[in-house]
Amino acid sequence: MLADGLERFGRLSHGDRDLLAQAVGRVDVLQAGMDVLTEGDRPPGCMVVLEGALFSYKLLSDGRRQILSFLIPGDLAGSSGLMLGRMDHSVAALMPSSVATVPRQAMMEMVATRPSIAQALWRETQVAGAVTREWVANIGQRPAYQRIAHLICEMRARFEAAGLGANGRIAWPFTQAHIAEATGLSSVHVNRTLQQIRGDGLITLNLGTLVIHDWKGLQQAGDFTPAYLFLPPSNNT
Amino acid sequence: MLADGLERFGRLSHGDRDLLAQAVGRVDVLQAGMDVLTEGDRPPGCMVVLEGALFSYKLLSDGRRQILSFLIPGDLAGSSGLMLGRMDHSVAALMPSSVATVPRQAMMEMVATRPSIAQALWRETQVAGAVTREWVANIGQRPAYQRIAHLICEMRARFEAAGLGANGRIAWPFTQAHIAEATGLSSVHVNRTLQQIRGDGLITLNLGTLVIHDWKGLQQAGDFTPAYLFLPPSNNT
DNA sequence: CGCGTGGTTGAGTCATCTCAATTACTGTGG
DNA sequence: CCACAGTAATTGAGATGACTCAACCACGCG
Numbered sequence: 052m053l054a055d056g057l058e059r060f061g062r063l064s065h066g067d068r069d070l071l072a073q074a075v076g077r078v079d080v081l082q083a084g085m086d087v088l089t090e091g092d093r094p095p096g097c098m099v100v101l102e103g104a105l106f107s108y109k110l111l112s113d114g115r116r117q118i119l120s121f122l123i124p125g126d127l128a129g130s131s132g133l134m135l136g137r138m139d140h141s142v143a144a145l146m147p148s149s150v151a152t153v154p155r156q157a158m159m160e161m162v163a164t165r166p167s168i169a170q171a172l173w174r175e176t177q178v179a180g181a182v183t184r185e186w187v188a189n190i191g192q193r194p195a196y197q198r199i200a201h202l203i204c205e206m207r208a209r210f211e212a213a214g215l216g217a218n219g220r221i222a223w224p225f226t227q228a229h230i231a232e233a234t235g236l237s238s239v240h241v242n243r244t245l246q247q248i249r250g251d252g253l254i255t256l257n258l259g260t261l262v263i264h265d266w267k268g269l270q271q272a273g274d275f276t277p278a279y280l281f282l283p284p285s286n287n288t
Numbered sequence: 289m290l291a292d293g294l295e296r297f298g299r300l301s302h303g304d305r306d307l308l309a310q311a312v313g314r315v316d317v318l319q320a321g322m323d324v325l326t327e328g329d330r331p332p333g334c335m336v337v338l339e340g341a342l343f344s345y346k347l348l349s350d351g352r353r354q355i356l357s358f359l360i361p362g363d364l365a366g367s368s369g370l371m372l373g374r375m376d377h378s379v380a381a382l383m384p385s386s387v388a389t390v391p392r393q394a395m396m397e398m399v400a401t402r403p404s405i406a407q408a409l410w411r412e413t414q415v416a417g418a419v420t421r422e423w424v425a426n427i428g429q430r431p432a433y434q435r436i437a438h439l440i441c442e443m444r445a446r447f448e449a450a451g452l453g454a455n456g457r458i459a460w461p462f463t464q465a466h467i468a469e470a471t472g473l474s475s476v477h478v479n480r481t482l483q484q485i486r487g488d489g490l491i492t493l494n495l496g497t498l499v500i501h502d503w504k505g506l507q508q509a510g511d512f513t514p515a516y517l518f519l520p521p522s523n524n525t
Numbered sequence: 526c527g528c529g530t531g532g533t534t535g536a537g538t539c540a541t542c543t544c545a546a547t548t549a550c551t552g553t554g555g
Numbered sequence: 556c557c558a559c560a561g562t563a564a565t566t567g568a569g570a571t572g573a574c575t576c577a578a579c580c581a582c583g584c585g
Contacts, residue, residue, distance in 0.1 A: 091515070109425040112511050117425040131414045134407065139418040139516045162407070166400060170371065173410045177368045180417040181376040183424060188346040188354040190428045191472030195573075226531060235428030240573055242533060257532095274349050278328070279376045432541075463563060474542055479565060494564095495550095 053153055056099040056125045059283070060178065061171035070165065074157040081105075081144040087128065088142040094132035096154040097172075100124050103148020104224045108232070109140050118233040120182065121145070121206065121225070125213050127175055133158055146224045178281045185279045190235045193274065195244045198234045200273030203254065205280070207263060212282045219263030223256060248272070290390055293336040293362045296520070297415065298408035307402065311394040318342075318381040324365060325379040331369035333391040334409075337361050340385025341461045345469070346377050355470040357419065358382070358443065358462070362450050364412055370395055383461045415518045422516045427472045430511065432481045435471045437510030440491065442517070444500060449519045456500030460493060485509070 052075055054068040063071075076096060081087065087105065088094055105122040119140055122128055132138040133155055162169045182205075189201050210221045227245065231238040248254055253269045255262040263269055270276075289312055291305040300308075313333060318324065324342065325331055342359040356377055359365055369375040370392055399406045419442075426438050447458045464482065468475040485491055490506045492499040500506055507513075 109421065111425060111429055115429045117428045119421050119424055131417055134411050135414055135418070135518055137515070139518075140421055163403060166403070166406070169403070169406060169410070170399070173406070173413065174371050176410060176413045176417060177372055180368055180413060180420060181372070183417060183420045184346065184356050184377055186424050187356055187420060187427060188348060190424060191354045192348055192352045228531080237574055238531095239533090239575080243573095246533085278374075281372055281376075464565095465563080475563095476543080476565085477541055480541095483565085 052151055053097070053099045053127075056127055057168065057171040057175065059125065060174035061167060063167055063171065067165055067168055070161055071153070071168070074153045074161065076152050076154045076157070078149055078151045081148045081150065083144055083146045083148075086141055086143045087150060088132070088138050088140075090138050090141045092138050093136055094129040094138050094155065096152045096156075097130050097133055097158050098128040098142075098150045098152045100126050100128065101149045101151055104145045105142055105148055105150070106145050106229065106233075107140050107142045116232050117235065118229065119186070120179070121229075121233070123209060123213055123215065127179075130172055130175060131179075133162075133172075145229065181279045181281060195234070195236055195240055196247060197273055198236070199230060199241065199244050200248060200253070200269055201275050202230065202234060202273075203248075203261070203263075204270050204273045204275035204277075207261075207266075208277045208280055208282065212280075219266055221261050223259055223261035289388055290334070290336045290364075293364055294405070294408040294412065296362065297411035298404060300404055300408065304402055304405055307398055308390070308405070311390045311398065313389050313391045313394070315386055315388045318385045318387065320381055320383045320385075323378055323380045324387060325369070325375050325377075327375050327378045329375050330373055331366040331375050331392065333389045334367050334370055334395050335365040335379075335387045335389045337363050337365065338386045338388055341382045342379055342385055342387070343382050343466065343470075344377050344379045353469050354472065355466065356423070357416070358466075358470070360446060360450055360452065364416075367409055367412060368416075370399075370409075382466065418516045418518060432471070432473055432477055433484060434510055435473070436467060436478065436481050437485060437490070437506055438512050439467065439471060439510075440485075440498070440500070441507050441510045441512035441514075444498075444503075445514045445517055445519065449517075456503055458498050460496055460498035 052072055054063060054071040057063060078101065087098065090109065100122050102124060105128060107119045107122065107128065109117050109119060128142045128150065129138065162172065189198055193201060207219065207221060210216050215221060227241045228238045231241045234241070245256065249256065253263070253265045253272060255264065289309055291300060291308040294300060315338065324335065327346065337359050339361060342365060344356045344359065344365065346354050346356060365379045365387065366375065399409065426435050430438060444456065444458060447453045452458060464478045465475045468478045482493065486493065490500070490502050490509060492501065
């Protein structure tokens with residue numbers, strides 16, 4: 052539940068955990084492609100991803116779409132809209148997924164009365180911000196090959212930290228079109244660049260499974276350093 | 289002081305303001321180009337820009353630099369490093385500037401004891417995050433002309449909200465190289481694109497002064513909507 | 526077995542980049 | 556008051572990374 056997601060960002064007491072558990076309003080099962088939160092709307096609450104994968108995005112006036120982050124089990128969605136009262140971006144399911152929602156009202160009360168919960172939420176916002184900043188640098192400065200390699204590295208680090216996959220073998224839910232929208236490249240170019248990355252022996256990617264053959268090489272290729280993810284120490288392979 | 293900067297993000301009591309005022313450790317005067325915060329370091333505290341302009345940035349391994357945001361009077365720097373304990377980016381002065389610093393220790397105490405201050409800081413983090421997300425979309429999806437127009441719109445909106453400049457006339461502290469590093473373009477291309485924007489009669493830009501002749505046209509050109517800045521209502525011209 | 530989604534390929538185009546000078550402006554020392 | 560240095564802006568020319576358009580292929584599913 053939410054407590055599990057938040058615990059990565061600060062210690063919670065038993066009381067905190069109980070409160071969070073009781074506050075869960077409902078659990079939704081989502082089909083691929085469904086929106087959970089919409090830009091401009093007042094969010095119904097704060098959500099935790101239980102299963103599957105979501106992505107947050109912005110739609111531009113000409114119809115182009117920029118993916119801002121990928122959300123995997125344990126990640127929060129909509130926490131930034133809690134205090135601001137309005138979503139600045141949308142969130143949608145990438146594959147069949149389930150999310151638990153804690154109503155906004157309940158969240159606000161806990162934030163006001165439980166400093167440890169408030170601090171954990173603040174930290175979560177800060178880490179999400181650090182990741183977004185790395186994306187700005189990735190998209191703004193790195194050429195396609197590095198950019199995609201970097202994204203793959205980030206996803207590996209986060210998947211394994213979440214206990215999904217190990218030893219560089221993970222279930223990969225993203226299409227090349229998703230990678231394109233996340234990196235600001237065309238899907239054709241993503242396709243050709245992935246072929247190069249594979250050709251260089253760094254990864255295998257098919258049937259929805261990613262295998263990283265040369266973790267060190269991939270990190271170098273993507274200029275990747277996991278510091279910005281602020282993961283707990285043990286997972287920085 | 290800090291209280292003025294924070295008050296944009298939540299109401300503060302007289303007690304809060306007094307506390308913040310007393311907590312100010314020191315005021316630094318900075319020359320252009322000086323670093324105030326360095327990636328990887330534990331930040332000495334939370335800073336407010338008093339005068340001038342700063343920018344936050346990331347340095348990549350090949351020496352390229354991505355500017356992540358511009359900071360003008362009233363903006364905070366380093367707040368994200370407070371709880372995370374380490375800066376994920378650096379901050380430097382763009383021109384002669386002054387900043388007030390509240391030591392980390394004092395900040396942490398106020399966060400623990402003053403919910404209104406903690407909430408204001410959290411909101412500040414959320415708004416900064418929303419702005420960064422818009423930058424991802426800007427850099428990832430928009431062509432050079434739109435991208436630069438969008439940045440100019442953002443800066444105008446923020447400058448005027450901060451009471452610096454009015455009626456589309458503002459003191460413009462950014463060089464074309466800064467714009468290039470912020471938008472992920474080469475400075476040569478920024479130069480040529482600015483010529484187009486000027487040629488289209490949207491702006492005049494020289495001698496460090498920006499004049500916007502056609503605000504509506506510039507916003508359209510940049511696909512700009514100020515919602516993501518979460519400015520107080522009155523300033524959304 | 527046909528349809529849909531996702532992946533792959535080819536070919537031509539264009540936005541943007543790099544390299545390399547040149548020009549303007551500002552402040553400084555002689 | 557002028558020569559000079561340093562920074563910022565501008566211009567030219569050629570190279571290229573990435574894009575678009577348009578097919579085509581492969582697989583999974585009803």
